[in-house]
Structure formats: C-alpha cells, structure tokens
Amino acid sequence: MQLAAKHFxxxxxxxxxxxxxxxxxxxxxxxxxxxxxKAADALPEFDALRDNxxxxxxxxxxxxxxxxxxxERNVVAAGGHVHxxxxxxxxxxxxxxxxxxxxxxxxxxxxSMITEEIAxxxxxxxxxxxxVETDLxxxxxxxRGEYPSHIIAPAVHLNKDQVEGDFRRVHTHLPExxxxxxxxxxxxxxxxxxxxxxxxxxxxxxxxxxxxxxTGTSVIVTNxxxxxxxxxxxxxxxxxxxxxxxxxxxxxxxxxxxxxxRSATGQDMSVYTTFSTGPKRPDDPDGPGEYHVVLLxxxxxxxxxxxxxxxxxCIRCGACMNHCPVYHAVGGHAYGSVxxxxxxxVLTPSLNGIEETGQLPNASTFCGRCEAVCPMRIxxxxxxxxxxxxxxxxxxTPLTSRYGIRAWAFFAKRPRxxxxxxxxxxxxxxxxxxxxxxxxxLPFAGGWTRHRDLPAPEGRTFLQEWAQREALxxxxxx
Amino acid sequence: MSGRDTVLGKIRASxxxxxxxxxxxxxVASRLRDTPTGVIPARADLPAAGQQELFCAMAAQFGxxxxxxxxxxxxxxxxxxxxxxxxxxxxxxxxxxxxxxxxGWDLEKNLELRHGASDGGDLAGVxxxxxxxxxTGTLALLSGxxxxxxxxxxxxxxxxxxxESDIKGDMESVWAMLREQKGKGVMPRALNLVTGxxxxxxxxxxxxxxxxxxxxxxxxxxx
Amino acid sequence: MTSSETRVARQPRVGLFATCLxxxxxxxxxxxxxxxxxxAGCEVHVPVAxxxxxxxxxxxxxxxxxxxxxxxxxxxxxxxxxxxxPSGSCAxxxxxxxxxxxxxxxxxxxxxxxxxxxxxxxxxxxxxxxxVRDTGAALSARVTYHDSCSGLRELGVxxxxxxxxxxxxxxxxHEMKDSDVCCGFGGTFCVKYxxxxxxxxxxxxxxxxxxxxxxxxxxxVGCLMNMAGKLKRLGSDVEVRHVAEVLAGMTDxxxxxxxxx
Ligand code: SF4
Numbered sequence: 001m002q003l004a005a006k007h008f009x010x011x012x013x014x015x016x017x018x019x020x021x022x023x024x025x026x027x028x029x030x031x032x033x034x035x036x037x038k039a040a041d042a043l044p045e046f047d048a049l050r051d052n053x054x055x056x057x058x059x060x061x062x063x064x065x066x067x068x069x070x071x072e073r074n075v076v077a078a079g080g081h082v083h084x085x086x087x088x089x090x091x092x093x094x095x096x097x098x099x100x101x102x103x104x105x106x107x108x109x110x111x112s113m114i115t116e117e118i119a120x121x122x123x124x125x126x127x128x129x130x131x132v133e134t135d136l137x138x139x140x141x142x143x144r145g146e147y148p149s150h151i152i153a154p155a156v157h158l159n160k161d162q163v164e165g166d167f168r169r170v171h172t173h174l175p176e177x178x179x180x181x182x183x184x185x186x187x188x189x190x191x192x193x194x195x196x197x198x199x200x201x202x203x204x205x206x207x208x209x210x211x212x213x214x215t216g217t218s219v220i221v222t223n224x225x226x227x228x229x230x231x232x233x234x235x236x237x238x239x240x241x242x243x244x245x246x247x248x249x250x251x252x253x254x255x256x257x258x259x260x261x262r263s264a265t266g267q268d269m270s271v272y273t274t275f276s277t278g279p280k281r282p283d284d285p286d287g288p289g290e291y292h293v294v295l296l297x298x299x300x301x302x303x304x305x306x307x308x309x310x311x312x313x314c315i316r317c318g319a320c321m322n323h324c325p326v327y328h329a330v331g332g333h334a335y336g337s338v339x340x341x342x343x344x345x346v347l348t349p350s351l352n353g354i355e356e357t358g359q360l361p362n363a364s365t366f367c368g369r370c371e372a373v374c375p376m377r378i379x380x381x382x383x384x385x386x387x388x389x390x391x392x393x394x395x396x397t398p399l400t401s402r403y404g405i406r407a408w409a410f411f412a413k414r415p416r417x418x419x420x421x422x423x424x425x426x427x428x429x430x431x432x433x434x435x436x437x438x439x440x441x442l443p444f445a446g447g448w449t450r451h452r453d454l455p456a457p458e459g460r461t462f463l464q465e466w467a468q469r470e471a472l473x474x475x476x477x478x
Numbered sequence: 479m480s481g482r483d484t485v486l487g488k489i490r491a492s493x494x495x496x497x498x499x500x501x502x503x504x505x506v507a508s509r510l511r512d513t514p515t516g517v518i519p520a521r522a523d524l525p526a527a528g529q530q531e532l533f534c535a536m537a538a539q540f541g542x543x544x545x546x547x548x549x550x551x552x553x554x555x556x557x558x559x560x561x562x563x564x565x566x567x568x569x570x571x572x573x574x575x576x577x578x579x580x581x582g583w584d585l586e587k588n589l590e591l592r593h594g595a596s597d598g599g600d601l602a603g604v605x606x607x608x609x610x611x612x613x614t615g616t617l618a619l620l621s622g623x624x625x626x627x628x629x630x631x632x633x634x635x636x637x638x639x640x641x642e643s644d645i646k647g648d649m650e651s652v653w654a655m656l657r658e659q660k661g662k663g664v665m666p667r668a669l670n671l672v673t674g675x676x677x678x679x680x681x682x683x684x685x686x687x688x689x690x691x692x693x694x695x696x697x698x699x700x701x
Numbered sequence: 702m703t704s705s706e707t708r709v710a711r712q713p714r715v716g717l718f719a720t721c722l723x724x725x726x727x728x729x730x731x732x733x734x735x736x737x738x739x740x741a742g743c744e745v746h747v748p749v750a751x752x753x754x755x756x757x758x759x760x761x762x763x764x765x766x767x768x769x770x771x772x773x774x775x776x777x778x779x780x781x782x783x784x785x786x787p788s789g790s791c792a793x794x795x796x797x798x799x800x801x802x803x804x805x806x807x808x809x810x811x812x813x814x815x816x817x818x819x820x821x822x823x824x825x826x827x828x829x830x831x832x833v834r835d836t837g838a839a840l841s842a843r844v845t846y847h848d849s850c851s852g853l854r855e856l857g858v859x860x861x862x863x864x865x866x867x868x869x870x871x872x873x874x875h876e877m878k879d880s881d882v883c884c885g886f887g888g889t890f891c892v893k894y895x896x897x898x899x900x901x902x903x904x905x906x907x908x909x910x911x912x913x914x915x916x917x918x919x920x921x922v923g924c925l926m927n928m929a930g931k932l933k934r935l936g937s938d939v940e941v942r943h944v945a946e947v948l949a950g951m952t953d954x955x956x957x958x959x960x961x962x
Contacts, residue, residue, distance in 0.1 A: 045518075048517045049517050052516045052517050059509070062493070065486050065493075065495070074663065086481050086484045136680040137680035153680060153683065155680055158681075160681050160682050194690065213510065214510050214513070217665055223676065223677050223689065224677070224690045225676040226689070226691075228627070228630070228691065229631050249513045250513065254516075254653070268614040268615075269540075269616055269671065271672065271673050271675070271677055271691070272676070273670075274669070277665040277666070277667055284621060284622060285628075286595040286626045286627050301489045306492075325901045330900075365886065365887025366851075368850055385759070387762075389764050392764075405763055405889075409769075409770065412721075412753045412755070413752075413769050413770055415773070418752045447893065447895040448930070450899075451934065453929075455941075458726070458954065461728060462719050463747065463749060463751070465728050466735075
C-alpha cells in the first residue's frame with residue numbers, strides 16, 4: 001500500500017464517507033478511553049509515575065550514546081550480536097543478511113511498528129523470503145495487503161464480517177459450514193493456522209518496547225503470546241529496535257511498565273512482558289540459537305537537541321490517538337503515514353521531511369487531549385505547532401492561509417486601522433444576517449458555511465459600544 | 479565508517495558533546511550502579527499475608543484461577559483435579575525443577591509426566607515460578623531446563639506452581655531476588671512476566687481470552 | 702507599601718481583554734463580563750489598543766507577527782492588577798504561551814512572565830480569585846455546559862462554572878456525554894479541515910441534543926459559534942449563549958443560536 005501523507009485532506013474526506021470504517025472507528029472510543037481512565041484512577045501514584053517516566057527518558061536522551069554503548073557491551077557479553085543501522089535501508093539489508101545466512105525461507109514476526117517503518121516485509125518478499133505476521137491484527141491486515149491503522153490495534157479499522165470474508169478468501173481449507181461469525185471463532189482459526197507457521201519458521205523477528213542497558217536485555221510487551229512463540233521457536237531471533245528504546249535499569253523499566261499498559265489498553269500489566277537476553281544457553285532446552293539486535297537510527301539522532309527531542313520519549317502506547325477527535329473521525333489510514341494520530345503528526349515529519357507531510361501537524365484542533373493522556377507527558381500540540389512554524393519559515397504554508405494570516409496580522413498589529421476596518425465590516429455582516437441572525441453562505445468563508453451557519457454579529461463592536469457608553473457616562477457626570 | 483560510529487557520531491554531534499565528557503559518564507555509571515527505584519505503588523505495601531491475598535485477588539481479576547495447597551506433596555493432586563475438571567487427559571509437560579521433584583506425583587498413578595521442552599502437542603504444562611508480584615497478580619518465570627519457556631506458551635492450559643513465600647509486593651523486589659540469584663547485571667535467557675491467560679482484542683476491540691498462548695492459567699500457591 | 706497591601710487597600714484594577722470574537726460578534730458577552738467583574742468588586746478598564754491575542758498567527762506558525770501582537774497586548778495591559786478574558790483559549794494564550802514567545806530575550810521574557818502571572822479566564826477568576834460563590838442571577842432553564850479545550854486542559858476551568866451555575870436560581874444543569882471532548886472548532890482548523898471539523902461538531906451536537914437541555918453554555922465564543930452554526934443548520938432550537946451572559950443575568954440579547962423559545 002502506498003503511503004501518502006500529502007493526500008491527507010482528500011483521504012480524510014473519503015474516510016468520513018466510508019460507512020464500514022465509521023462503524024469500526026466507534027470501537028476506538030468504546031474500547032480504550034473508559035478502560036484507561038479506570039486503570040489510571042485505580043492507581044493513586046499514576047501521575048507521579050508519569051512524571052518519573054518522563055524524567056527517566058529525559059535522562060536517557062541526555063546520555064543516549066553512553067547507554068547505547070553499555071547496552072551493546074552487555075548484549076555481546078550474553079552472546080548476542082548488535083548491528084547498527086543508520087537508515088531504514090541499512091536495517092533492511094542487515095535483517096535480510098541475517099535471514100539469508102540462516103537459509104531462511106519463512107520468518108515469523110511479532111507485532112512491530114519499527115518493521116513497518118522500514119517496510120521490511122516487502123523487502124523480504126522481494127528477496128524470496130516469506131514474512132508471516134503472527135499478531136492477530138497484523139495477520140489480518142497482511143491478508144488484506146494493508147498496513148496498520150493504529151499502532152497497537154492494527155486492524156481497528158475493520159469489522160468482524162470483513163475479517164470473516166478475508167479468512168474465507170485465503171484459508172481455502174475452511175469448510176463452508178464453519179461458523180466464523182464471532183471474533184472468538186476467527187481467533188481460533190488464526191491460532192490453528194499460525195501454530196504450524198511458528199514451527200516452520202527459520203527466523204523470528206520482533207520489535208522491542210525497551211532495551212535495558214544494565215543487562216543487555218530486550219523487552220516485548222504483548223497480550224496474545226505470539227511474540228513469545230515467534231522469538232522462542234525460531235532458530236534465530238532478530239530484534240529490530242530504534243535507538244531511543246533504551247532504558248538504564250530494570251528499575252527504570254518497571255517505572256515505565258506501570259504506565260504503559262494502563263495508558264494503552266487499560267490493563268494493569270499486559271499479559272506477557274518478556275525480558276530476553278542473548279541466545280539459548282548451553283543447558284537450555286529451548287530458545288533461539290542466535291540473538292541479533294538491529295539498532296535503528298533513521299532520523300532520530302537528528303531530533304536530539306531540537307524542539308522535537310521530547311518526541312523520543314514516546315513508548316508507542318497509542319493513548320494519544322485513542323483520545324484524538326481527528327483520529328476518531330478519519331481513522332489511521334487517512335494520515336498516509338506509518339504512524340498515525342498525534343504522535344504520527346509529530347514524528348512523521350521528522351522521519352520523512354515536512355515537505356510531503358505538512359498536512360499532518362496542521363490537522364489538529366489543538367484540543368490538547370493527547371497531551372493530557374500521554375504517559376510520557378509529551379507536549380504533542382506544542383510540537384505540531386513547531387512544525388507549522390518550520391513550514392511558515394520555509395514558505396511551505398499554503399498561500400491562501402499564508403496571505404490570510406498575514407492580512408489578519410497586519411490589522412491586528414495596528415489597533416487604529418483595525419478599529420476602522422471592523423467598524424465598517426461588522427455592521428455589514430450583521431445586516432447580511434437579517435432577521436434570522438445567521439449567514440447561510442459567505443463567499444470568503446466557504447469552509448465554514450459549507451457545513452454550518454455563521455451566527456451573524458450583533459452589529460457594532462464591543463469596543464465601539466463601550467466607548468460610547470463611557471462617553472455618555474462622562475457627559476452626564478458634568 | 480561503520481554504522482556504529484556513524485550513529486554514535488550523529489548522536490554526539492546533535493548533543494554537542496566532545497572531550498572527556500566526565501560528568502555525563504559519571505551520571506551513567508552511578509545510575510547503573512545504584513539502580514534507583516523511583517515510585518513504588520503503595521498498593522502492595524502490606525505484610526506478607528496481605529501481599530499473598532492481594533496476589534491471588536489480582537491474578538483472579540486478570541483471568542487466572544488460583545488454588546492454595548498446604549504442601550508440595552499436594553501439588554500433584556491439585557493438578558489432577560484441574561485436568562479432570564477441564565476434561566483434559568491425565569498428561570502434563572513439565573521441566574526438571576527440583577522443587578517439583580517430590581510433588582506427590584507418586585500418589586497420582588494415572589498422571590503421565592512428559593519432561594523437557596514442549597513440542598506443541600501438549601494440552602497442559604506445569605511450571606514453577608520464581609516469584610509472584612502482588613501489585614498486579616503477575617508471575618515471574620525463568621527460562622532453563624527447570625522450566626522450559628515453551629511450556630509457558632504452547633500448552634492450552636498452563637499450571638504454575640508458586641511458593642507462598644516467593645510472593646513479593648512489587649516488581650522491584652523481584653529484581654532484588656534476581657540479582658541475588660544470578661548476580662548484578664546478569665539475566666536468564668528469558669524472564670517471563672505473566673499476568674493472566676493470553677488474550678486478544680484485535681477484532682472490534684472485543685477481548686477474547688486464549689489467543690496464541692494458553693487459553694487458561696491456573697496458579698497453585700504452596701504454603 | 703507592598704503590592705498585596707495595595708490590593709487590600711483598593712479595588713483591584715482589572716483590564717478586560719474582550720477577545721476579538723466577543724468584540725466583533727458578541728459584544729453582549731463583553732458587557733456581561735464587565736458587570737460580573739464590577740459586581741465582584743473590580744474596577745474594570747477596557748483598553749482601546751486591543752485587537753486579538755495572536756492565536757490565529759501563532760497556530761499558523763507565524764511566530765514573528767505573533768510576537769509583535771503579544772508585545773502590543775502586554776504594553777496595553779501590564780499596568781493592571783489583573784488581566785481577564787471571557788475565553789479560556791485567549792486567556793491560555795496570554796497566560797501559557799506568551800512567555801515562550803520571548804525565550805532568549807531576557808527583557809521581554811521577564812516582562813511577559815510578570816504579565817502572564819496576572820492573566821485569568823473570566824469564570825475561574827471570579828470563582829478562584831474574587832471568591833464569588835453566587836452571582837445573584839436567576840434563569841429558569843435546562844442548560845448543558847461544554848468544556849472548551851484550552852480552558853479545561855490548560856487552565857483547569859471545569860468546576861468553577863458548574864459551581865456558579867448551580868447557584869443561578871431556577872437553572873438546572875444537564876451534563877451531556879463527553880462534555881470535555883473538542884467541538885471541532887480549533888480556530889483556523891474548522892475552515893482548513895471543514896469536513897473533519899463537521900464530523901466532530903456533528904457528534905457534539907448529537908450529545909447536546911441527547912442531554913435534554915434547551916440551552917447550551919460554554920466559556921468561549923469560538924466554540925459557541927461553531928456549535929451554534931451547526932445547531933442552526935440542523936434546525937435545532939437549542940439556545941446558545943456564553944456562560945457569562947447567564948451568570949450576569951443578561952439574557953435579553955437574542956442568543957447566538959436558537960429560538961429562545
Ligand atoms: S505520544 Fe504519548 S500517548 Fe502517544 S503513543 Fe507516544 S507515549 Fe503514547
């Protein structure tokens with residue numbers, strides 16, 4: 001699927017008319033918001049933990065090079081390998097190389113946004129290796145040839161009957177009479193099919209929620225257990241993770257874990273939090289024979305020391321999109337980027353450049369709900385505004401907005417002229433409103449009047465009226 | 479230049495660091511040495527008995543079933559009873575954990591024990607946990623011949639034995655146990671924190687228990 | 702004399718920052734604000750050198766113009782004991798965003814900070830600073846209250862309007878579902894992304910309808926105009942007013958939308 005952030009507006013309008021999608025999107029509000037609130041309310045220390053989680057990541061980012069070196073030392077000490085990838089292309093090449101050395105025909109994959117970011121599946125496929133997504137949501141969208149519409153609920157844009165249709169299309173072994181109308185039946189079917197794939201896979205690829213410097217450990221946080229089967233049953237385990245996933249110690253991991261699941265799904269803990277350190281030990285009856293970590297930069301190092309650095313605290317919990325009115329309205333695919341919602345609106349321009357992605361940080365009402373729920377206290381609206389500033393400085397802001405805003409500024413900076421202009425303009429608008437006191441359409445305000453009326457102004461401005469009343473008062477005082 | 483040098487170089491350039499950098503190095507060294515704990519929820523700040531109760535209640539809340547027995551010798555009977563209650567064959571997959579050597583297996587004549595890693599053909603597996611975390615009803619399981627990791631994920635029913643005295647209040651207490659057992663900075667190949675049976679909400683955000691991992695988690699707490 | 706003694710000694714001098722939308726579209730909110738402030742014991746001034754707080758330029762990324770506008774607002778208002786605006790979003794702009802505009806400019810940064818410390822949103826100023834409990838107004842109506850985003854999340858305006866409304870004789874508050882969710886206005890957002898804005902305000906209007914209220918109140922004219930415009934387009938006769946109009950007992954002016962029965 002083609003990613004196209006620059007078509008955001010058109011994609012969004014299309015999404016708004018897609019009845020199936022709109023029905024599915026109802027599940028975002030239903031499925032996440034209340035649960036998160038309940039979990040947060042049940043933990044009196046929740047906000048203190050958020051503060052500490054933020055501080056931990058700030059500390060990491062200020063010492064990132066040193067922690068990465070420590071992390072690498074400890075991975076190697078445990079018998080693992082660390083590969084450094086400056087770009088997505090480097091990462092693809094490194095992973096392919098590991099797979100080829102293992103003579104891999106199929107690889108299983110745990111759910112990982114980072115492998116979406118580097119478009120790993122296409123690269124493996126092009127080189128004759130079959131990637132098999134094992135997370136239920138990822139599996140579904142792989143069947144459909146789509147990409148995730150949400151960072152923790154990849155198939156949230158779909159309804160169960162759509163999933164049933166896909167299963168019937170692809171799982172040709174299914175007898176026609178088999179009832180797949182309920183999610184539980186669909187899950188059982190996926191479980192059966194995927195069971196065989198884990199055992200057949202040569203390599204298991206996962207992402208990581210954390211990389212612990214103290215111990216050289218990678219951590220994945222999941223609910224289904226597919227990530228664990230992926231990394232335990234493959235002969236080789238490859239972890240692909242971006243450099244900012246580092247945390248210093250086990251204690252620091254515990255701090256952030258306490259806010260992660262609560263913010264994401266409203267669970268106190270996800271079902272499986274797995275700490276992996278190196279390959280199979282000499283007396284181990286199971287586990288991968290090789291353990292590789294691919295550390296990806298892909299533009300992140302350039303965010304350090306800039307106003308976008310705070311974005312690197314993100315733990316990909318999805319709370320910002322779960323609470324975003326724009327995301328609720330249009331879903332994740334409209335963004336045309338790997339990462340949707342508020343976090344995507346900030347991160348995508350950093351990764352792909354603002355030229356093609358400028359709509360994303362503009363498509364926000366700045367309602368601030370994302371920042372209010374972000375466990376890492378990332379000031380998302382502020383950073384979206386910084387992107388708008390970069391656009392404005394570089395003359396990338398669309399001309400109509402640019403001229404409009406500069407004209408407004410011209411008057412706003414000149415109170416006398418402003419008064420003069422509005423003393424003519426507002427009464428005219430008021431008259432236009434007529435008896436119904438509303439404007440049904442206005443040539444220069446089509447964006448407004450297409451969907452709603454413009455309440456007509458009362459007539460004279462407040463400052464005019466005020467000045468007159470004060471003058472009257474003064475007059476009667478004499 | 480290697481990818482490593484490029485990436486580290488870019489990080490340092492963005493952060494404008496150069497020279498001996500003693501202060502930053504000291505900050506990193508002290509954090510790794512002292513492992514400060516941060517905020518620990520008061521929820522599990524209880525006497526041992528309270529922590530045990532909280533553990534059982536939380537585990538149940540997150541979908542596990544919990545049984546308490548008085549002695550290791552009663553474990554086998556509990557396992558058999560569980561299998562019967564769930565219409566499962568009298569077979570289990572189990573590792574070599576010495577704590578489970580003498581768990582009353584001799585008293586359960588019909589129960590078949592299969593040792594070693596799971597090959598995916600087992601309906602029920604038995605593990606021994608290193609610890610329980612009361613805060614969230616979470617089990618901590620270590621990989622190795624005693625408790626092969628595959629047993630945690632492949633069987634449909636996972637039965638986990640836990641010593642009552644290994645129930646701790648919080649994750650941090652488990653880190654302390656780990657460091658004592660393995661040494662600071664040393665980890666088993668896999669440490670699995672497990673909270674309830676596997677689940678998925680990927681279809682219409684409807685939570686279904688039993689995804690790719692076990693459909694049921696049964697915890698046997700030994701006094 | 703220290704400044705706190707000054708405050709006790711005389712009425713606080715309040716500069717009313719009317720906001721451009723009140724000034725242009727809804728003067729009655731300006732007069733309601735003046736009355737509420739005066740009743741609370743303030744000496745109210747309305748400097749003529751005010752236009753706009755600078756949000757439109759700020760949120761479009763035009764920092765230079767925003768800074769100039771901010772300088773002008775600070776110059777016009779910094780002499781007052783308090784600066785009060787009948788809008789959570791403009792008050793938040795003055796209070797939370799002005800200082801950041803002058804980062805690295807030592808003189809202005811301090812000055813902006815001192816200015817910002819004195820800025821307040823109207824209803825929270827009445828409740829939290831002037832300790833008003835009851836504005837003495839009465840209105841027989843079933844109202845629902847929308848929490849505008851900036852006031853709610855940047856300034857913590859949530860309980861104050863509800864407490865004051867609870868003491869308006871004859872008024873019943875019927876909370877709507879998701880009263881704290883954005884109405885889709887977002888300043889220029891609602892014209893730049895009008896389809897999305899429309900989807901958001903449509904949901905909001907559904908919640909307003911379902912609340913059973915016959916009057917919608919909020920503390921921001923921007924949000925009110927957005928919701929009023931949608932209500933009107935849909936033919937609803939829910940009356941739309943700024944919360945200050947009701948608290949001041951000044952509801953003779955026709956509402957922003959609605960039949961007023
Ligand atoms: S930005 Fe915050 S809320 Fe959004 S995914 Fe990242 S951590 Fe979660």
